[in-house]
Amino acid sequence: MWVVIVIGVVVLFAVIFIYNSLIAKKNQVKNIFGTIDALLKKRYDLLPNLIATVKAYMQHEKDLLREITEMRAKAVSGRMSDDEQVVLDNKLSKMLGGIMVAVENYPDLKANENFMQLQRTMNELEEQISAARRAYNAAVTTYNNAVEMFPTNLAASMMGYKTKKVFEISPEQRENVDADKIFEN
Amino acid sequence: MTTLEDFTKFYNTTLLGDLKALEQERRKIAFKLTCVIVTVLSIVGVCLLIWRIRNVIIPALIAPAVLCVLAGVVVCHFMTKGYVARFKSLVIGKIVHFIDENLDYNADECIDKTTFMLSKIFTTKPNRYKGDDLVWGKTGATEIKFSEIKAEHESGSGKNRRRYTIFKGLFFIGDFNKHFTCETVVLPDTAEKLFGHFGQKLQSMNIFRGELIKLEDPEFEDHFVVYGDDQIQARYILSTSLMERIVEFRKKTGRKIYLSFVGSKVFVAVSYTKSLFEPRLFRTLLDFEPVREYFEDLQLAIGIVDDLNLNTRIWSKQ
Numbered sequence: 001m002w003v004v005i006v007i008g009v010v011v012l013f014a015v016i017f018i019y020n021s022l023i024a025k026k027n028q029v030k031n032i033f034g035t036i037d038a039l040l041k042k043r044y045d046l047l048p049n050l051i052a053t054v055k056a057y058m059q060h061e062k063d064l065l066r067e068i069t070e071m072r073a074k075a076v077s078g079r080m081s082d083d084e085q086v087v088l089d090n091k092l093s094k095m096l097g098g099i100m101v102a103v104e105n106y107p108d109l110k111a112n113e114n115f116m117q118l119q120r121t122m123n124e125l126e127e128q129i130s131a132a133r134r135a136y137n138a139a140v141t142t143y144n145n146a147v148e149m150f151p152t153n154l155a156a157s158m159m160g161y162k163t164k165k166v167f168e169i170s171p172e173q174r175e176n177v178d179a180d181k182i183f184e185n
Numbered sequence: 186m187t188t189l190e191d192f193t194k195f196y197n198t199t200l201l202g203d204l205k206a207l208e209q210e211r212r213k214i215a216f217k218l219t220c221v222i223v224t225v226l227s228i229v230g231v232c233l234l235i236w237r238i239r240n241v242i243i244p245a246l247i248a249p250a251v252l253c254v255l256a257g258v259v260v261c262h263f264m265t266k267g268y269v270a271r272f273k274s275l276v277i278g279k280i281v282h283f284i285d286e287n288l289d290y291n292a293d294e295c296i297d298k299t300t301f302m303l304s305k306i307f308t309t310k311p312n313r314y315k316g317d318d319l320v321w322g323k324t325g326a327t328e329i330k331f332s333e334i335k336a337e338h339e340s341g342s343g344k345n346r347r348r349y350t351i352f353k354g355l356f357f358i359g360d361f362n363k364h365f366t367c368e369t370v371v372l373p374d375t376a377e378k379l380f381g382h383f384g385q386k387l388q389s390m391n392i393f394r395g396e397l398i399k400l401e402d403p404e405f406e407d408h409f410v411v412y413g414d415d416q417i418q419a420r421y422i423l424s425t426s427l428m429e430r431i432v433e434f435r436k437k438t439g440r441k442i443y444l445s446f447v448g449s450k451v452f453v454a455v456s457y458t459k460s461l462f463e464p465r466l467f468r469t470l471l472d473f474e475p476v477r478e479y480f481e482d483l484q485l486a487i488g489i490v491d492d493l494n495l496n497t498r499i500w501s502k503q
Binding site for chain 2: 028032035117119120121123124127128130131132134135137138139142
C-alpha cells in the first residue's frame with residue numbers, strides 16, 4: 001500500500017515538474033522574442049535621425065535612403081506577419097550595414113559629431129539585436145529539446161506544444177557587407 | 186605591443202646596469218642569510234643531539250631552539266626587506282614603464298578585498314588576504330589595474346585548523362568597452378568535462394550562482410561555464426569574437442582563468458602557483474631568464490587589453 005502511495009506521489013511531482021518546466025521554457029522564448037521586438041522598435045526610432053543626418057552628405061545613395069525610409073514606415077505600420085517582419089528586418093540590417101560602409105567615402109560626414117554618436121548607438125543596437133537573437137535561439141533549442149525528448153514530449157503533445165523555428169542567417173547575410181553591390185540595386 | 190626583442194635591447198641598455206649594482210647587494214645579503222641559517226640550524230641540531238643522547242625531552246632545550254628559529258626568521262625578513270623594495274622599484278617598476286609609460290607601479294599595494302569580492306568570481310569570503318605589486322593607469326582608452334593576490338580561507342582552530350586557497354595569482358580589472366547592467370561570470374568548466382551532460386545539469390542547479398548561460402561556441406563551452414542574471418546582456422558582452430578571444434587567451438596563458446563582467450568592468454583572474462615578481466636571493470640577478478619571466482608575466486597582464494580588444498570603442502561607451 002505504502003509503495004503505491006510513494007510511487008503515486010513521485011509520479012505526481014514528476015508531472016508537476018514537467019508541466020511547470022515546459023511552461024517556463026515556453027515563456028522564456030516569448031520573453032526573449034519580446035526583447036527582440038523592443039530592440040527593433042528602438043532601431044526604427046533611431047532611423048529618421050540617422051537618415052536626416054546622412055541625407056545632407058550622401059549624394060549618391062538617395063535611392064537607398066528613400067528605400068530605408070519606406071521600409072521603416074512599412075515596419076512600424078504593424079501590418080506584417082512575423083515571417084515578413086523577420087525578412088524585412090534582415091534586409092534593413094544589410095542596408096544599414098551598407099550605409100555604414102559608404103560613410104567611408106564622405107570624410108565630412110565621418111567627422112560629424114552627431115553622426116559619430118548615432119553610429120555608435122547603431123553599432124550598439126545591432127550588437128544587442130544580435131545578442132537577443134542568439135539568446136532566442138538558445139531558448140528555442142532548449143524548448144524544442146523538451147518538446148521532442150522523452151518523457152517531456154508526452155506532456156508537450158498533450159499541451160499542444162509544437163517546435164519553434166530558430167532565427168536563421170541567410171547565405172546573403174553570412175557574406176560580408178558589400179556596399180557597391182547594395183548600391184547597384 | 187612590446188616584443189621580446191625590444192625587451193632584450195632594453196635589458197642590455199638600461200636594466201643591466203641596475204642589475205649589476207643590485208647583484209653586489211644580493212651577494213652580501215645571500216652570504217649573511219646563509220650565516221644566519223647555518224647558525225640557527227646548528228643550534229637546533231645541538232638541541233636534537235642532546236635529546237637523542239639523553240633520550241628524554243628536556244624542556245629547557247625546546248625554548249631556546251624555538252626562539253632561535255623565530256629570531257632567525259625575523260632577522261632574515263629584515264635583512265631582505267630593503268633589498269626586495271629596491272629590486273622591485275628598480276627592476277619591476279622599470280619593466281612596467283617600459284611596456285607602457287602611462288602605467289604606475291607600487292610594490293606594496295594590491296587590489297583590495299572589497300573589489301576582489303565585488304568581482305563575484307569567488308563566492309567564499311577570504312579571511313586571510315594579501316597581495317602586492319599593484320599596477321594601474323590608462324593604456325590606450327582603457328583604465329586598468331592589476332596586482333598579485335593570495336586569498337585564503339581558514340577555519341577551525343588548533344589541530345582542526347584547515348586552510349584552503351581561494352585564489353592565488355594575478356588579478357586584473359579593466360574598464361569594459363560596452364555599457365551593461367547585468368552580472369556575468371565565466372569560470373573554468375570542470376563538471377561538464379568530468380560528467381558531460383549530467384555535469385551541465387549539475388551546473389544549472391548551482392544555487393550560489395545565477396542562471397546557467399549556454400553559449401554557441403563549442404570550444405568556449407568545452408573550457409568554460411557561464412553564469413549570469415541576464416541571458417541577452419550576457420550574450421551582448423560575450424559576443425562571438427570575444428568568446429574566441431577568451432579561448433585564445435586561455436591557450437596563451439596555459440593556466441586556469443576566471444572572468445567576470447560586473448558594473449561595466451571586466452575582472453580577470455589568472456591562477457599561478459608561483460609567487461610573482463619576487464627576486465630570487467640565491468640565484469644571480471645577471472641571468473636573463475628570470476627577468477624575461479617578469480617581463481612576460483607583466484606583458485600578459487597588460488596585454489589583456491589587446492587580447493580582449495578592450496580599446497575598441499565603437500559603441501556608445503568611450
